[in-house]
Each structure stands twice: as C-alpha cells, then as structure tokens.
Amino acid sequence: MRALRVLIPVLALLGACSDPLSKSSAQIPPLAQPTRAAPGDAATMKVSFAPVVKKAAPAVVNISAKRVVRAQVDPFWQFFGMGAPRERVEGSLGSGVIVRADGVIVTNNHVVENGQEITVGLNDRREFPAKVLLADPRTDLAVLKIDVGAERLPTLAIDDSGEAQVGDLVLAIGDPFGVGQTVTNGIISALNRSTDPNGDAGNAYIQTDAAINPGNSGGALVDMDGDLIGVNSFILSRSGSSAGVGFAIPAAMVRRIVETAAGGGHALVRPWLGARTQTVTPDIARSLGLAAPQGALVADIWPNGPAQRAGLRQGDVILSVDGKPAVDAAAISYAVGSARPGQVLKLGVRRDNGAEQTLSLRAEPPPATPARDERLLSGRNPFDGATVVNVSPAVADELGIDAFAARGVMVLKIGRGFAMNAGLRPGDVIKRVNGRDIGTVGELAGVLGQGGGAWQVTIIRDGQEITGNFRT
Known part of the structure; x- marks a missing residue:
C-alpha cells in the first residue's frame, strides 16, 4: 500500500546586502530577515533513504551463473584435422530478490539462462548453490531456490x-559490475511502457530514471515503503551504462510467476484476450470521434474465445480494465x-455507435486447439528436414507470436534436407501446396504423401504471401 511519504521541507534563505562604499546619501531600509528556528524533529534535520534501504537491502542478492560454451572453429583448420571444437566457460553476473523466507528468489531469466x-550470494556474503524452479523467457523472469535449512x-x-504513479520516488538496489551492492534513487518516469505498443502480455514495464547498470538485472525496484514494485530488467543506452532510461517488470507479473513456481508449476500460464487489438492512434481516434487517442480497437475476434463470450465485437474500443485506463494494446x-486464470476482469468498452458499456471477461489460458501435432517431415518433397506444427493459440503464446497472423501450419525449425536448400525459414506459415489449402499438419502430410516431382508451394512470411516452384 502506498503511504504518506517523508515530507521534505525546503528553506529559502533571503539576504540583503548594501555597498558600504556607496556615496549615495539615500537611506535604504534593510530587507526583512527570515526567522530561523531549530529543527523540531529528525526528519527536518536530515533527509535520508536509509530507513528504506535498511528494510529492503538485506533481501537483495548477487547471482552468478556459469555455462559451458562450445567454441566454433574455422573450417580451414578442421580440414587439416586441427579443428576439434573447444569448450570454454562463460559467466554472468546479476541480482535477485528474496521473496520467500525459505529461500525462494526471483531474478531475470537472462541472468541464469542456460546456466549449469x-x-x-547473500547480503551477509554467504554463498549457496541454487536451482531453477521456473524460467520464463517471455517475461524475462526466473524463480530460483536455495537450501537454507530451517533458517x-x-x-x-x-x-x-x-x-504506483508517475513521479513516485523509487530505489534501484542491485549489484552492478560485481562491485557489491549499490543503491540508486530516482522517480517513476512512466507506467505500462512497451517497446512494442501492439506487443504481448509480457511487455509492459515500469520506466524509471534511477541508475541501472550491467549487473543490476534482476535486482529490486522498491517504493518508499520498502516494498518490491518491480524487477529491474534492461536499459536503453548508447554507451551501455545508465542513461536514465531503465525498465522494470511490474510486481503483478512477478507475483504470478512466484506463485506458479511455489505451487509446483514449471511454466507460467498467461490468460489471453481472444481478440486482436490495435492501439488507437490520433488518426484512428479522429475517425472514431474519440476525444483522445486512448485504448485499443478490436480488429478481430477468435471464435468462442474469452472476448467473444464476454460480448466484445469488432469495432469496439477497450478503454479500461478493472477501472484503470488502458493506455494502448500492450497495456490491455x-x-x-x-491475471490469474478464472479471474473476472471488467472491461470498459466504447461501442461503434458511441455508447459505453462494461463487459465481464473471464481470464482463461489460450486453448491448445487444434492439437500440436509436431512432426519432422522427410522424403522427396520441398519440406524434407523441416519440423512443422499446428499453430493453436497455446502454441502461439508459447512461441510469442500472433495467433491470428499464424493460423495453420508453421515451420518450427529447419534441419538438413531439401527444405534448407529451398530457402524455407522458421516462422514461415504454409498456406497452399499444389493448389490445396493447408489447414493442419495432417492435411500437409496427406498432400506430400501423394508424391510427384513438381511442387508449387505458397507460404506467408512477415505478412507477405510468397509462391515458389520446386522439383525434387
């Protein structure tokens, strides 16, 4: 909860001066002098963040991760038998936050990713080995556990x-450059900040100007109550050091991933809206008669998804979620x-006729329909060596892609085979083969099973439709 912060008095000292060498005979009355009084309490004698730091700093830890990397060797030396791949150990340093007294710690996923x-390292310099309970690259969060016995x-x-509001004072606590724990202060510069306004559910940050440097990743962003309001994640900088534009993952997502890990879950389940939305731009706002460009326009609805069951329609503009203004599509x-699966959210909606309405949307995980049916294709066809998968909303969420744009069969990865030489890429969506529309992996396998040396393939890549002819 937010509390009344420390009141910082500002004293203005006024002075008057006269020139003793002046030859003017005019008498200048002296300026009134301020009455100075002794400070009445400790807060007016010394303003300090020390009480907040004393409360928060012991729960911020240092994290180091080591991983073995196989170094690539120039093929020229391999030809002479001197190119055996070599292994080397890489390390990374970051920070973390203890969120449960039994040793559960939250940090950034990129701090511990692939770490063997x-x-x-605790604030008192003791060190413990840690295991990863849950890692989620989409949100860039990971939950660790150390064994501290009964302590x-x-x-x-x-x-x-x-x-939290823009302008609130915050502290960033972490271990930058591995020099030891540091504390920097600043304010919240923005809320619901996204690097992609039409992005996914894991992409709405708290922006702060508190100095965040390499090694601060995974550290705490705390308010003046000493509570965790975010996990510092990354910065925007031309030099690599803090330029006053840092981003933290909000506490709501931190709590969700900690609760999931503590409950034995190994993957974070993110509810979905079941609708494709587009951030309302000034042009869209003018065309819809909106007073200001705010919220998100509903462009498409997934059949029988949460949005459709809540009563959302194409052309609606979502203006708020649970009474809080929706800045853009990413914020929604x-x-x-x-939200937790099963939680009911109130959506403030403006209809295309101008009427405003509140709808109830039940938070649900994206469905895994159609079934995944992941397959490695082989044989005399253009997809030899390609692994393909049916794109359901659940698969789209797992891969961090737009389920509406990737409906159908998608190339998941490319191995050795004709597909590599044909120029297929991971992320390509297979739309048509030899004039047959492809909706599932089963349909694709059926067409390929008919054989033939000539193939016409149509794919969708980056929103563009591409057709190629191949002979196998």
Missing part, C-alpha cells in the same frame, strides 16, 4: 496493488495476461 552452475531469510513484500494485453 548458479550461485547466490528464515529477510524478504521483500511484493506490492502489486497497482497504486498485459492486464489480461497477468
């Missing part, structure tokens, strides 16, 4: 009340994606 040996560690409370996607 992860070590957590109870200091923790940070997760404040996901959503009451994040609000739905950070």
